[in-house]
Amino acid sequence: MSEIIKTDVVIVGAGPTGLFAVFELGLLDIKAHLIDILPKPGGQCAELYPEKPIYDIPGFPMVTGQGLVDNLLQQIEPFGPTFHYNEMVEGLDVLGTPEAPAFRVRTDGGKVFEAKVVIVAAGGGSFQPKRPPVATIEAYENKSVFYAVRKMEDFRDRTVLIVGGGDSALDWTLNLHPIAKRIILMHRRDEFRAAPHSVNAMRELVASKQMDLLIGQIAGLKGEDGRLSAVSVKTADGVSDVACDRMLPFFGLTMKLGPIADWGLNLHEQLVPVDTEKFETNAPGIFAIGDINTYPGKLKLILSGFHEAALCAQKAHRYVYPEKKLHFQYTTSSTNLQKKLGVA
Amino acid sequence: MTKITFVDAAGQSRTIDAEDGSTVMESALKNSIPGIEAECGGACACATCHVYVDDAWMEKLGKPEQMEEDMLDFAFDVRPTSRLSCQIKVRPEIDGLSVTTPEKQG
Ligand SMILES: Cc1cc2nc3c(=O)[nH]c(=O)nc-3n(C[C@H](O)[C@H](O)[C@H](O)COP(=O)(O)OP(=O)(O)OC[C@H]3O[C@@H](n4cnc5c(N)ncnc54)[C@H](O)[C@@H]3O)c2cc1C
Numbered sequence: 001m002s003e004i005i006k007t008d009v010v011i012v013g014a015g016p017t018g019l020f021a022v023f024e025l026g027l028l029d030i031k032a033h034l035i036d037i038l039p040k041p042g043g044q045c046a047e048l049y050p051e052k053p054i055y056d057i058p059g060f061p062m063v064t065g066q067g068l069v070d071n072l073l074q075q076i077e078p079f080g081p082t083f084h085y086n087e088m089v090e091g092l093d094v095l096g097t098p099e100a101p102a103f104r105v106r107t108d109g110g111k112v113f114e115a116k117v118v119i120v121a122a123g124g125g126s127f128q129p130k131r132p133p134v135a136t137i138e139a140y141e142n143k144s145v146f147y148a149v150r151k152m153e154d155f156r157d158r159t160v161l162i163v164g165g166g167d168s169a170l171d172w173t174l175n176l177h178p179i180a181k182r183i184i185l186m187h188r189r190d191e192f193r194a195a196p197h198s199v200n201a202m203r204e205l206v207a208s209k210q211m212d213l214l215i216g217q218i219a220g221l222k223g224e225d226g227r228l229s230a231v232s233v234k235t236a237d238g239v240s241d242v243a244c245d246r247m248l249p250f251f252g253l254t255m256k257l258g259p260i261a262d263w264g265l266n267l268h269e270q271l272v273p274v275d276t277e278k279f280e281t282n283a284p285g286i287f288a289i290g291d292i293n294t295y296p297g298k299l300k301l302i303l304s305g306f307h308e309a310a311l312c313a314q315k316a317h318r319y320v321y322p323e324k325k326l327h328f329q330y331t332t333s334s335t336n337l338q339k340k341l342g343v344a
Numbered sequence: 345m346t347k348i349t350f351v352d353a354a355g356q357s358r359t360i361d362a363e364d365g366s367t368v369m370e371s372a373l374k375n376s377i378p379g380i381e382a383e384c385g386g387a388c389a390c391a392t393c394h395v396y397v398d399d400a401w402m403e404k405l406g407k408p409e410q411m412e413e414d415m416l417d418f419a420f421d422v423r424p425t426s427r428l429s430c431q432i433k434v435r436p437e438i439d440g441l442s443v444t445t446p447e448k449q450g
C-alpha cells in the first residue's frame with residue numbers, strides 16, 4: 001500500500017462546488033485535498049460547456065464555463081489545495097465514531113487518504129468513458145477492450161482496432177503503431193475531428209500500407225473468456241469480421257454515479273439526501289454538496305452549490321477543531337481572514 | 345403548436361404538441377418521451393439525444409451543422425438519418441415530424 005496522505009478534508013470532485021468548498025474551508029483554517037477522475041478541474045463547466053456563457057452567477061452578468069473555473073482557481077489559490085487528477089475515488093471506509101469521525105478514502109490509482117471529514121461534491125457522478133452498447137462487451141473490458149491506455153505494453157505485438165475520430169483515437173493510433181502488430185483505425189465517416197497534423201500522419205501510414213483505415217461502426221464482438229478474436233463491423237458493404245485481439249473505443253465521456261453507491265450513504269434516485277442546515281448525509285462527517293445532493297426544493301444550480309459549501313464548512317469546522325469556537329466574520333473587514341487570503 | 349411523433353425502438357409511437365422556438369429534445373423531455381437522455385441539457389456536448397429522422401423529413405430539416413456532425417461521432421449506430429434532437433428547432437414548417445429513438449443512447 002502506498003503512503004497514507006493525511007488531511008483535514010477530502011473533497012470528492014473538483015467541479016465548481018468542490019472548488020468553492022476549498023475557499024469556505026480555507027477561511028476556517030481547514031486544509032483540503034481534491035480528487036477527480038478528470039485530468040482537469042471544473043467538472044461539467046470545463047468538460048461539457050467551457051465556451052458557453054453562464055448568466056446566473058451572482059455578480060457576473062456573463063461568464064463562460066471555463067472562465068468561471070479559472071476565476072475559482074484563482075480565488076482558492078491562497079489556500080493551497082492539493083489536486084489529484086485522473087483518480088476515481090473508489091472506497092470510503094469509516095474509521096472513527098459519529099462524534100469524532102474519521103475516514104479512509106481509496107482511489108483506483110492506489111492512493112490512500114485519511115481525513116476527518118469527507119465532502120462529496122461529485123455532481124452528476126464521475127465522468128467515465130462511454131461504453132459502446134454491444135452485447136457482452138463487459139466480459140472483455142480490461143482484458144482485451146480498453147477505454148484508455150494505461151500500459152503501452154498491453155498492446156505490443158497485438159492487432160489493435162481503435163474506434164473513433166477525435167484526438168484520443170488518432171494519438172493512440174500514432175503512438176501504438178510502432179509497437180503493435182497492426183493498427184486498424186475505424187471511424188463512422190471519413191472525416192476526423194482530431195488535430196490536422198495527426199490526421200495527415202495517419203493518412204500517410206495508410207497510404208504506405210503500414211496500417212488500415214476502415215469507415216464503419218461496431219456491430220458485435222467475437223471471442224471467448226474475455227479474449228477478443230474479432231470485431232464484427234458494419235460498413236457500407238455490409239457486416240463483416242475484422243480479426244483483432246485488442247479494441248480501444250473512444251466515444252467520449254458520460255456521467256455515472258459510480259462507486260458512490262457503495263459507500264453506505266442513503267440514496268434517492270441516484271442522489272444523496274442531506275439536511276439543509278449542514279448538508280450532511282446520513283453518515284456523520286460525510287457531507288454532500290452541489291448537483292449530487294437532494295433536499296426539498298433543491299435546484300441544480302452552481303449558486304446552490306456555493307451556498308451549500310459555505311454552510312457545510314461550518315459543521316466541518318466542528319469535526320476538525322472540536323475545541324475551537326467559530327466566530328462569524330466578513331472577508332471585507334476581518335484582518336484575520338484577510339491574512340489567510342494573503343491580502344492583509 | 346407543432347406536432348411531433350416519437351417512435352421508440354420497439355415501434356410504439358407517441359405524438360406530442362411541441363412549442364415553437366423550443367427544440368425537439370426539450371419537447372421530448374417535457375412530455376416524458378422515453379429514449380432521450382440529453383445529459384448535457386442541449387449543449388451539443390453529449391450525443392444522448394440522438395434520433396433517426398423519418399426519411400420523408402430529411403430534406404426539410406436540412407443538414408446538421410459541423411458541430412452537430414462532430415458530436416454524432418459520440419453516438420452509436422449512426423445512420424444517414426441521424427440527428428441530435430437538441431439541434432432541431434421546433435417551427436411550424438416541421439409540423440408532423442416523425443423521429444425514431446435508438447435502442448440505446450449509450
Ligand atoms: C450545458 C449545461 C449548462 C449549464 N448551465 C448552467 C447555468 O447557466 N447556471 C448554473 O447555475 N448551472 C448550469 N449548469 C449546471 C452546472 O454546471 C452544475 O450545477 C454544476 O456543474 C454542478 O457542480 P458540481 O461541482 O456539483 O458537480 P460537477 O460539475 O458535475 O463536478 C463533479 C465532479 O466530480 C467528479 N467525480 C464524481 N464522482 C467521482 C469519483 N467517485 N471519483 C472522482 N471524481 C468524481 C466528476 O468527474 C466531476 O468532475 C449547466 C449544466 C450543463 C450541462
Ligand code: FES
Pocket residue numbers: 369381382383384385386387388389390391392393415428429430431
Ligand atoms: S442534449 Fe446533449 S447533445 Fe443534445
